[in-house]
Amino acid sequence: MPSTPQAAPDAASRTACGRITILLVEDHDMVAEAIRIALDRTDDLTVVGRSLCVKDALADAARLRPAVVVLDRRLPDGDGISAIAPLKAAAPGTRVLLLTGDGTPAMAAHVAEAGGSGLILKAGNLAELKDGVRHVAAGDVAFSEGLLAGALDRLIGATADLGTTLTPRERETLGLLGDGLGAAEIGRRLGVALNTARNHVQRVLEKLGARSQLEAVAVARREGLLP
Template structure:
């Protein structure tokens, strides 16, 4: 792996020669190595650092000031999308490209709303990732096929989006379902009667089109409503 340049946020170069500098945030070693090799073998891209968590990424981005952060969505200490704003604050001018195992227009819209510059799916080929990094570094948006138009529709309000009608209490209930809690535990956490908690859960299932609590959590994660 190329040596890591030591620099302060004020003086760090945006590029190494003519190459676009990249901070890779990925906690799985085999995936990270494959991505690094694919990016480094090009003439215009170079990985200058790798982070294993959101916390590491914040420190590394502030120190290295990469042109692009390639950010895994699911990390040991949090959701990558939720960390976008903090990353951009730590390294002003750095652009963030999210990597995800799966994605929907709702997730893509969530990335854009959070300040990210794109979403590339891991099921795509590495050439798509290379091109995505180039687009993002140039100030453009980069989304895997089928995600961009749907994301634009949601951002411009042309589609309602699954889960957009959830009330604040129903979103809170959904979050507790995501923690693996049942109605009785949810009622205790929310300070409501068991029947009230069951009603909250039922409304969440209805609005997400789910037949079970497990399916509701799966749908919510697919749609970007849960990390």
């Protein structure tokens, strides 16, 4: 059933009692219930709402402002990939993790191009989904095995020459992104606070014209900014 209306938290309060807040968008009741139970039984994750379709998801995301939207690929009123950009516009700062039964490297590239943070196969286990939610909530990406490399390959060459305005610190940040590190580890490597590291990452994305860390790395490799 659709999530119960509640007051929308601001961008700084997308955790409930220290737990990562999740909006689950899934129209099949049994699948949704299994996912909800699995996520809610962890100490650091909580499902704050469930939507049955894209239309409801847009309204629920704007109201609930979850840290992560776990989004089914096929919904009654639309395709999940096409819903990524509208969801991010409805709830700025929210990250989108797509679920699908038949993912391919091409699909993974489309998810990254649309601004999604990951693609998890339904054939995987619930532990992979939990870890994926944690990764994208921390600003990283999460793709099922075999999809990440293919997505990078397909994204290379997708944009024009960029990157000439990166500062030395931003180039250092980009190098760490290329090593597969997330914002938390980048902060530790650079000796800066997590929010500062996230700001560095965001500026890198903006200067490269990328909508995700995955796309930024692909662009940087194409431009010769990364090996």
